[in-house]
Amino acid sequence: MSNVIVVLFGNNGWDRSAEGAAGTGQRLAQSTGGNLNVVFLGDASKEARDGAAACAASVVVVNQPELAEYQPEAALEAAQKACAEISDTSVVLFGNDTYSQELVPRLAHRLGGCSLADVQGVTADGGQVLATRSAYGGKAMSTYSMKKTPVVLWVRARAMDPATPGAGGSLEEKAYELATPRLTITSRDVLESEGPSLEDASIIVSGGRGLGGPEAFENELKGLATAMHAVQGASRAACDAGWVPPNWQVGQTGKKVAPELYLAIAISGASQHLLGMGDSKMIAAINTDPDAPIFKHCSFGIVEDYKNVVAPLTEKLNSMG
Amino acid sequence: MKILVCIKQILDPDMPARDFKVNAETKEAERGGANLVTNIFCENALETALQIKEKTSGKVTALSYGTDDTEDSLRKALAMTVDEAALILREGDSNPDAEAVAKVLAAAITKLGEFDLILMGRESGDWGVGQTGGLLAEELGLPSLAFVDSIEANDGTLTMRRQTDSGTETATVTGPALALITNNEFNVPRIPKTRDVMMSYRKPLEKFSLADIGLSAEDVSGSSFYEVTDLSIPTKDVQCEFVEGDSIDEKIGVLASKIQPVVAANS
Amino acid sequence: MSSIPAGVPTREIYWNVPFHDLLYVFLVPTLAIAAWGVYRRVRLWRAGQPILRFDRLGERLDLFVKDVLAQGRVVRSSYAAFFHTGLVIGFLVLFAATTVVAIQADLKIPIMQGPFYLFFQSLTVDLFGLYVLVGCAMAGYRRWKTKPAKLVYTDEATRLVLLIGVISLTGFLCEGWRIAVTDDPWGGWSPVGFVFAAASDSMMSDSLMKTLHTGTWWFHMALSFGFVAWAPYTKMLHVLTSPLNIFTANLDGYGASLKPLDFEKAERLGVNALTDFTWKDLLDLDACTECGRCTAVCPANTVGKTLSPRDIILDLRELMHNNAPALLTTLGANGAGTKGADSSAPAGAIDAAATLPPVIREGTPLDPEALFSCTTCAACMEACPVHIEQLPKIIDARRYLVMEEAEFPEGMMNAITSLESRQHPFPGTQFNRTDWAEGLGLDVLGDMEDPTEAEVVFWVGCGGALVERNRSTVRATAKLLKRAGVKFAILGREESCTGDPARRIGNEFLYEMLAKGNVETLNKYGTKQIVTSCPHCFNSFKNEYPQFGGDYQVHHHSQYLQELVEDGRLLNGKDDVEKKLDRKVVYHDPCYLGRHNGEYKAPRALLDGALNTKREEVARSGRDSFCCGGGGGMMYIDEKPDQRVNQERASQLLESGADTVAVGCPFCATMLEDGVNARKGDREVSVMDIAELLLEAAGDDEASAPVAE
Numbered sequence A: 001m002s003n004v005i006v007v008l009f010g011n012n013g014w015d016r017s018a019e020g021a022a023g024t025g026q027r028l029a030q031s032t033g034g035n036l037n038v039v040f041l042g043d044a045s046k047e048a049r050d051g052a053a054a055c056a057a058s059v060v061v062v063n064q065p066e067l068a069e070y071q072p073e074a075a076l077e078a079a080q081k082a083c084a085e086i087s088d089t090s091v092v093l094f095g096n097d098t099y100s101q102e103l104v105p106r107l108a109h110r111l112g113g114c115s116l117a118d119v120q121g122v123t124a125d126g127g128q129v130l131a132t133r134s135a136y137g138g139k140a141m142s143t144y145s146m147k148k149t150p151v152v153l154w155v156r157a158r159a160m161d162p163a164t165p166g167a168g169g170s171l172e173e174k175a176y177e178l179a180t181p182r183l184t185i186t187s188r189d190v191l192e193s194e195g196p197s198l199e200d201a202s203i204i205v206s207g208g209r210g211l212g213g214p215e216a217f218e219n220e221l222k223g224l225a226t227a228m229h230a231v232q233g234a235s236r237a238a239c240d241a242g243w244v245p246p247n248w249q250v251g252q253t254g255k256k257v258a259p260e261l262y263l264a265i266a267i268s269g270a271s272q273h274l275l276g277m278g279d280s281k282m283i284a285a286i287n288t289d290p291d292a293p294i295f296k297h298c299s300f301g302i303v304e305d306y307k308n309v310v311a312p313l314t315e316k317l318n319s320m321g
Numbered sequence B: 001m002k003i004l005v006c007i008k009q010i011l012d013p014d015m016p017a018r019d020f021k022v023n024a025e026t027k028e029a030e031r032g033g034a035n036l037v038t039n040i041f042c043e044n045a046l047e048t049a050l051q052i053k054e055k056t057s058g059k060v061t062a063l064s065y066g067t068d069d070t071e072d073s074l075r076k077a078l079a080m081t082v083d084e085a086a087l088i089l090r091e092g093d094s095n096p097d098a099e100a101v102a103k104v105l106a107a108a109i110t111k112l113g114e115f116d117l118i119l120m121g122r123e124s125g126d127w128g129v130g131q132t133g134g135l136l137a138e139e140l141g142l143p144s145l146a147f148v149d150s151i152e153a154n155d156g157t158l159t160m161r162r163q164t165d166s167g168t169e170t171a172t173v174t175g176p177a178l179a180l181i182t183n184n185e186f187n188v189p190r191i192p193k194t195r196d197v198m199m200s201y202r203k204p205l206e207k208f209s210l211a212d213i214g215l216s217a218e219d220v221s222g223s224s225f226y227e228v229t230d231l232s233i234p235t236k237d238v239q240c241e242f243v244e245g246d247s248i249d250e251k252i253g254v255l256a257s258k259i260q261p262v263v264a265a266n267s
Numbered sequence C: 001m002s003s004i005p006a007g008v009p010t011r012e013i014y015w016n017v018p019f020h021d022l023l024y025v026f027l028v029p030t031l032a033i034a035a036w037g038v039y040r041r042v043r044l045w046r047a048g049q050p051i052l053r054f055d056r057l058g059e060r061l062d063l064f065v066k067d068v069l070a071q072g073r074v075v076r077s078s079y080a081a082f083f084h085t086g087l088v089i090g091f092l093v094l095f096a097a098t099t100v101v102a103i104q105a106d107l108k109i110p111i112m113q114g115p116f117y118l119f120f121q122s123l124t125v126d127l128f129g130l131y132v133l134v135g136c137a138m139a140g141y142r143r144w145k146t147k148p149a150k151l152v153y154t155d156e157a158t159r160l161v162l163l164i165g166v167i168s169l170t171g172f173l174c175e176g177w178r179i180a181v182t183d184d185p186w187g188g189w190s191p192v193g194f195v196f197a198a199a200s201d202s203m204m205s206d207s208l209m210k211t212l213h214t215g216t217w218w219f220h221m222a223l224s225f226g227f228v229a230w231a232p233y234t235k236m237l238h239v240l241t242s243p244l245n246i247f248t249a250n251l252d253g254y255g256a257s258l259k260p261l262d263f264e265k266a267e268r269l270g271v272n273a274l275t276d277f278t279w280k281d282l283l284d285l286d287a288c289t290e291c292g293r294c295t296a297v298c299p300a301n302t303v304g305k306t307l308s309p310r311d312i313i314l315d316l317r318e319l320m321h322n323n324a325p326a327l328l329t330t331l332g333a334n335g336a337g338t339k340g341a342d343s344s345a346p347a348g349a350i351d352a353a354a355t356l357p358p359v360i361r362e363g364t365p366l367d368p369e370a371l372f373s374c375t376t377c378a379a380c381m382e383a384c385p386v387h388i389e390q391l392p393k394i395i396d397a398r399r400y401l402v403m404e405e406a407e408f409p410e411g412m413m414n415a416i417t418s419l420e421s422r423q424h425p426f427p428g429t430q431f432n433r434t435d436w437a438e439g440l441g442l443d444v445l446g447d448m449e450d451p452t453e454a455e456v457v458f459w460v461g462c463g464g465a466l467v468e469r470n471r472s473t474v475r476a477t478a479k480l481l482k483r484a485g486v487k488f489a490i491l492g493r494e495e496s497c498t499g500d501p502a503r504r505i506g507n508e509f510l511y512e513m514l515a516k517g518n519v520e521t522l523n524k525y526g527t528k529q530i531v532t533s534c535p536h537c538f539n540s541f542k543n544e545y546p547q548f549g550g551d552y553q554v555h556h557h558s559q560y561l562q563e564l565v566e567d568g569r570l571l572n573g574k575d576d577v578e579k580k581l582d583r584k585v586v587y588h589d590p591c592y593l594g595r596h597n598g599e600y601k602a603p604r605a606l607l608d609g610a611l612n613t614k615r616e617e618v619a620r621s622g623r624d625s626f627c628c629g630g631g632g633g634m635m636y637i638d639e640k641p642d643q644r645v646n647q648e649r650a651s652q653l654l655e656s657g658a659d660t661v662a663v664g665c666p667f668c669a670t671m672l673e674d675g676v677n678a679r680k681g682d683r684e685v686s687v688m689d690i691a692e693l694l695l696e697a698a699g700d701d702e703a704s705a706p707v708a709e
């Protein structure tokens, strides 16, 4: 019997990422014949506690002031201690937020295990944990056989199926003695974005270098996004140029998104960009270059200068209601 | 302020997708006609280090675990005005796991002296596993922060800004510490001046064997953490329907009619 | 005058001019002042770096005759040609006449008589004097009435035109009065003077004329002497500097105008102080006549960019004159053609060089933005009547910015970075170097058992292999070579950029590395002949690689294909002849094939002969062609939408009414296709490479094409 732990941040609530991670944890636990345990770092809302308790054998909420807001060292130590208290753990799962990504390798090292990032699929057959993920900037798929226990992973949780409600388990609050951290996060700036986050959006309108400057994002594309009830994203080229904030970036090293419709405007479709949005249900593109790689992934597209398309398209959509 | 930057040389991530081939035997990409380049985030890290040095004075060392080819990447770092470079020559597995690399780097760093700040790229553009930095921090027992895009140094106190899902965070730490660097508009790697390229050949670039840093090939065999068991190129076949029409108006009309139902279904 | 027999035509020298010997007294200070004026310039040029420009005297004399005496380049502008040639020849004739007077008066050799006196000293001199007068009037008319933008308008120029006019006018007055008073029987041989004489005779008395004559004569002399003394301090200095500049011009064509750099020794890479230039560069500055032709033809300037080759020259000239003292103190270091770095220069001299202001300054004609908008098309150099080398100076400054400061436009940086790590300037290309040749079964040198079996290497070039638009061009070229039975091979993955973009952007270091690498590869296979469809590669092989030990016979594909057609190896079957092209073609000369290397004929011969097209010419073609906008690294940067050279060029070509723009360069093809698409409206116009057209005519039937054995 080997157990699975899903580590979540209380502040994030029971979001899509938590659901997907818990679902993956549940399926893994089933295949290894172990239990699913959920650990919340920091106080969790009722909804989150209930969501976790519905599918996990045990829920631990590490609730203490040091964890009220994320601090890397406190979170790491708390996670380490909480995981250590659960015996016979084969897999520890995290979602794909900033903090999870940061903690995974360090926690693995502390638990004597091994780790991997950006996992798209994980199985545990016969005690052997196999993880699949993209490599080479999306050009290849790779499978890893994990060699140490526990296996600590962060997974593309948003793209994974939620858990099925089960018997319901225990819920416990805990607090640990934590060392004084040397590094402290002293301020947080949330970049205002109205509406859902990129990851949660069902429609995304993304812009790239071909837009030529920040104005197109601010004017044409914003209007179109409003008309489409969409969230705006961008390629790295556009973010690097400073036209839009870095957290708009979609791709290998930006957001991984999987909306119903992804509209790429003046984006060439480099493999690193595709890596972040290739799972979208439907991809469409506006590009002047008929040979742009993006079209190889599109359901439909138009070969035109965006300047001739975006404004009339917005108008047309608005008039269609 | 003494800064050490770990850099990795990788297969050119910009190689055309159609040139990309994998070797099923070795579970690695074929080099083919592609080039080896410095991982972009490592270059962002070098740029960040150099900017700190330029503001505060001090010294920047570049370190890499690689082959003789990797000398090119280190030379380029020297040309960017890094002060000295060290290359640990790889033995055994050509794709060592993240833990093996972290152990080698930790041993090398201990050998090279003490540093106030260690920088790495957030992940590499080839495998993109992104574990080495965290593991190295553990090996060295240092506080670390990921996704850092700018650092200011003030009398031993480091102020780091990092990118998060929802915005940015600022953290302070008194060195030594480790930061994993991500790109932003301010750390675009500089183009070396030709004068500096020429000078780079006169700057120290030391090569070490594993034995030199107190390790043996068995210590870092490279597959005790994980092992790649399969590597393949996914095939995906979508046929793009290009919107047709006699006039641009007509085309846009067709486009709108394709988009509208999705919008209606999701609002 | 008793020594001359009566009846022999001549005249009395210094008639009616008492104390004329005083002239000699005045002559000494006049010449001294003039000489100083010249010397103080010559001194400044000597502050430049050494360069060999007094070699190959025969060729230099030829050039001198062509472009100084025959005014070969001046005459390209017909208005200026008329008056400037008048002024030049007029001056030469008058100078000869003065010499004749001196020989007669001072050496007492009686040559000023007989038919020579009549035909030359009287008639010719008179007519050319008139020509000078008319020339002044025309120059004045242009300056005050038509006012073309290319000119620089200064008071000095105005005074000079007036002065020359008054001098010749007073000369005629004196002559007229002399003829009238002496009743010169040969007066009719001096028609202009004769007209003045006739007019005066009817209006005034002999004594009045005599008085006026004496006064005017001295006035004429005073003005003339004044002119001689003053001229070297004005733009009139070009009377001396222009011929000197033409004599010491670069003899090797624009394609060979960039200097190699000695990286071991150079104290500074590129130029940012006047003393980094060569003495010839500095002489250029003083040779400029301010005519403005260079700026008028500059494509960047034409589309509204700030780049102006004339203003670069004039700005540097002003900088040189304003910093004369500092320049002179550097003389110890660089003077007399010795290299500063290793000579035993006094320390003070080097310090003085350091006090010189930078030549690259924002807001001046040498603003980095202007410098980085040059397409290196060499139109400026071709237009310059006195062979000034604007382009190498621009590249020198770029070298400094790129190599010493690493400050240059982002797009160029990306190209350079890509060249460094991938040996091609197209980051993000989706192709490799052999994709285009898929299915053609071409030989690749590295895979051949005996690479010397390939008589010719087909050098594909990055712009051909890696840019979507041009893959069909290189494919067409390869197919045609095959069809003609040429034994050729490609380098495939072993090919790398020739370094042309690096060199023109200003990264000489990277260029050298690429060049050396290519020479090594080519020599490894014993390469003797190269065919390439890229004029930039062509230029590198032809003009630049010999320096690195790469001596090849290189052909542009238009040249090679034309030869194949002439030899009957292509298009000679009956079927082929019938398939001539029904296209109305306008040919765009690529700068690096045309102006840089003088090949205007071969592509036209193909179009007119083998392809039998209806062909149009536009005004800006051949030697005067207008750049496509892609050279000099401009291909890699985004021009402002309203300042696109390619669109301007496209408009010019579209005006010809052609339905096909024929090109011979991958850069031109991409730039012009974009430009034509932007400007063609609803016309059907295509941009086609010569090879594509030829293949179209020959029939592109891959299957039935005989494969060469």
Ligand SMILES: Cc1cc2nc3c(=O)[nH]c(=O)nc-3n(C[C@H](O)[C@H](O)[C@H](O)COP(=O)(O)OP(=O)(O)OC[C@H]3O[C@@H](n4cnc5c(N)ncnc54)[C@H](O)[C@@H]3O)c2cc1C
Pocket: A137, A207, A208, A209, A210, A211, A234, A235, A236, A237, A238, A249, A250, A251, A252, A253, A254, A255, A265, A266, A267, A268, A269, A270, A271, A272, A273, A276, A286, A287, A288, A289, A292, A304, A305, A306, A307, B013, B014, B040, B041, B124, B125, C428
């Ligand atoms: C390690 C690594 C990680 C990376 N991570 C990411 C990542 O997370 N996200 C990401 O996006 N990239 C990432 N990249 C960068 C990626 O390789 C590409 O460079 C980038 O995605 C290109 O952005 P782009 O498509 O906007 O620009 P380009 O590739 O320059 O494409 C611009 C497109 O606009 C079109 N266009 C131009 N003008 C117009 C017009 N007027 N109208 C319509 N179309 C027009 C052009 O035809 C072209 O297709 C990464 C690279 C590396 C090496």
Ligand code: SF4
Pocket: C294, C297, C298, C299, C300, C301, C307, C308, C309, C373, C374, C375, C376, C377, C378, C379, C380, C381, C390, C391, C394
């Ligand atoms: S080379 Fe061409 S673009 Fe450059 S200055 Fe001369 S005319 Fe202008």
Ligand code: SF4
Pocket: C287, C288, C289, C290, C291, C292, C293, C294, C295, C309, C310, C313, C380, C383, C384, C385, C386, C387, C388
């Ligand atoms: S550089 Fe030559 S073309 Fe230009 S203004 Fe001077 S003389 Fe005329």
